Amino acid sequence: MSKLKHARLMPETxxxxxxDLSGGLQESFRCKDPENMSAxxxxxxxxxxxxxxxxxxxxxxxxxxxxxxxxASVFSDEKNIWIFELEPNWSQREFEKKFESAQLSAVK
Amino acid sequence: xxxILDELCEMEGINGVFICNDDxxxxxxxxxxxxxxxxLSQTATVAARAAETxxxxxxxxxxxxxxxxxxxxxxxxxxxxxxxxIAEPSxxxxxxxxxxxxxxxxxxxxxxxxxxxxxxxxxxSEFGLGGQIxxxxxxxxxxxMAAGQAVAAHGMYSTGLIENWTGSDHRMENFDxxxxxxxxxxxxxxxxxxxSTSVRVADNATSNTLNRVAEALAELVGPKAHALVLEAMxxxxxxxxxxxxxxxxxxxxxxxxxxxxxxDLRQFRKSLQR
Numbered sequence: 001m002s003k004l005k006h007a008r009l010m011p012e013t014x015x016x017x018x019x020d021l022s023g024g025l026q027e028s029f030r031c032k033d034p035e036n037m038s039a040x041x042x043x044x045x046x047x048x049x050x051x052x053x054x055x056x057x058x059x060x061x062x063x064x065x066x067x068x069x070x071x072a073s074v075f076s077d078e079k080n081i082w083i084f085e086l087e088p089n090w091s092q093r094e095f096e097k098k099f100e101s102a103q104l105s106a107v108k
Numbered sequence: 109x110x111x112i113l114d115e116l117c118e119m120e121g122i123n124g125v126f127i128c129n130d131d132x133x134x135x136x137x138x139x140x141x142x143x144x145x146x147x148l149s150q151t152a153t154v155a156a157r158a159a160e161t162x163x164x165x166x167x168x169x170x171x172x173x174x175x176x177x178x179x180x181x182x183x184x185x186x187x188x189x190x191x192x193x194i195a196e197p198s199x200x201x202x203x204x205x206x207x208x209x210x211x212x213x214x215x216x217x218x219x220x221x222x223x224x225x226x227x228x229x230x231x232x233s234e235f236g237l238g239g240q241i242x243x244x245x246x247x248x249x250x251x252x253m254a255a256g257q258a259v260a261a262h263g264m265y266s267t268g269l270i271e272n273w274t275g276s277d278h279r280m281e282n283f284d285x286x287x288x289x290x291x292x293x294x295x296x297x298x299x300x301x302x303x304s305t306s307v308r309v310a311d312n313a314t315s316n317t318l319n320r321v322a323e324a325l326a327e328l329v330g331p332k333a334h335a336l337v338l339e340a341m342x343x344x345x346x347x348x349x350x351x352x353x354x355x356x357x358x359x360x361x362x363x364x365x366x367x368x369x370x371x372d373l374r375q376f377r378k379s380l381q382r
Contacts, residue, residue, distance in 0.1 A: 014368060014369065036165070037165065040161055040162070040164055040165045043158075043161050044158055044161050044162060047154050047155070047157055047158035047161065048158060048174040048181070050154045051151050051154045051155055051158070051174070051181060052174065052176045052178075052179075052181065054147055054150045054151045054154070055143065055147060055151060055179070055181075055194060056142075056178065057176035057177070057178040057179050057181075058176065058177060058178065059176060059177050060174055060175070060176055061175050061176065061177065062174075062175040063172065063173070063174045063175070064171075064172070064173045064175075064201075065162060065166070065169050065171070065172050066169065066170070066171045066172075067166060067168040067169035067170045067171070068168050068170070068329055068330075068332040068336070069168070069328070069329045069332075069366060069368065070166050070168055070169060070368070072165075072166070085368075087368075087369070088368065093202075
């Protein structure tokens with residue numbers, strides 16, 4: 001089953017990628033350069049995990065990035081990393097909630 | 109700066125705050141709890157690397173929140189520095205983000221008032237881990253400007269000022285694109301600089317067109333448009349004066365970097381033709 005099925009249909013998402021923890025691309029939608037996007041996200045998750053473990057925090061579950069006219073959310077579990085670039089006019093927080101609950105119900 | 113960080117640290121939900129430069133050197137920190145300078149220094153190095161990584165994909169980002177089971181790391185990028193807050197897992201990120209932005213603006217104002225650009229912030233062991241901020245190059249003088257020099261003079265933007273522009277500073281409301289020539293807000297023939305590198309505009313016609321480009325972009329991204337156009341100008345022609353030959357590549361850069369979606373692209377092009 002597609003790992004991006006739910007996210008693809010959400011109005012907030014511009015483009016999305018799912019990859020493994022080493023950055024190996026698995027699936028993507030509406031991406032010009034999904035390999036690059038997955039590599040950047042994988043590196044970022046590793047760096048954040050390193051930051052966290054230095055400070056006694058484990059498991060980086062989510063990274064929210066925002067800037068002028070730009071928002072992206074990165075989710076990770078023990079197997080995969082999901083990266084989404086979002087429509088700037090939509091709420092990033094709402095999207096993250098929706099995605100997390102969709103993931104949770106998929107697991108159930 | 110220490111006092112600003114201390115104030116931020118007193119906020120409910122924040123366990124520690126530090127500031128580092130883009131090389132990952134710890135500049136200043138405040139941590140009433142467990143985190144010592146060595147731990148924060150290690151984190152700063154990795155955080156700077158992570159910040160650089162995101163810039164590969166999107167160089168305009170200014171806020172990053174990493175959520176862990178045991179807490180949150182909130183990063184705010186400004187000039188060439190990174191302000192990081194270590195927060196509790198239950199903390200309200202939106203609320204803390206506001207506090208962090210306020211602290212960030214205060215630090216920037218401090219930098220501006222002393223005419224020191226954050227681009228040249230380097231820790232100095234003589235002053236302890238707290239570090240000392242100093243400028244490597246000429247300060248407050250007009251004229252030629254080499255990359256890396258900190259200049260805050262008429263017709264030029266200090267790094268800090270640009271950052272305030274892109275942030276939520278009240279000055280944005282007074283944003284006047286037609287103020288060409290003054291060098292403060294418009295693209296008059298002369299010099300304008302962003303991120304400590306100058307861009308010259310060759311003639312009046314080009315500066316008028318640049319104003320039109322900024323106006324068109326402002327319809328999509330708001331008052332930050334001016335800073336984005338300057339950034340794009342710097343990319344397109346970092347060394348020579350910006351002339352009409354550079355307008356096409358500038359448009360391409362802006363469309364590629366700052367405009368998301370075909371609808372916005374169509375609107376931008378339409379606005380340019382007006």
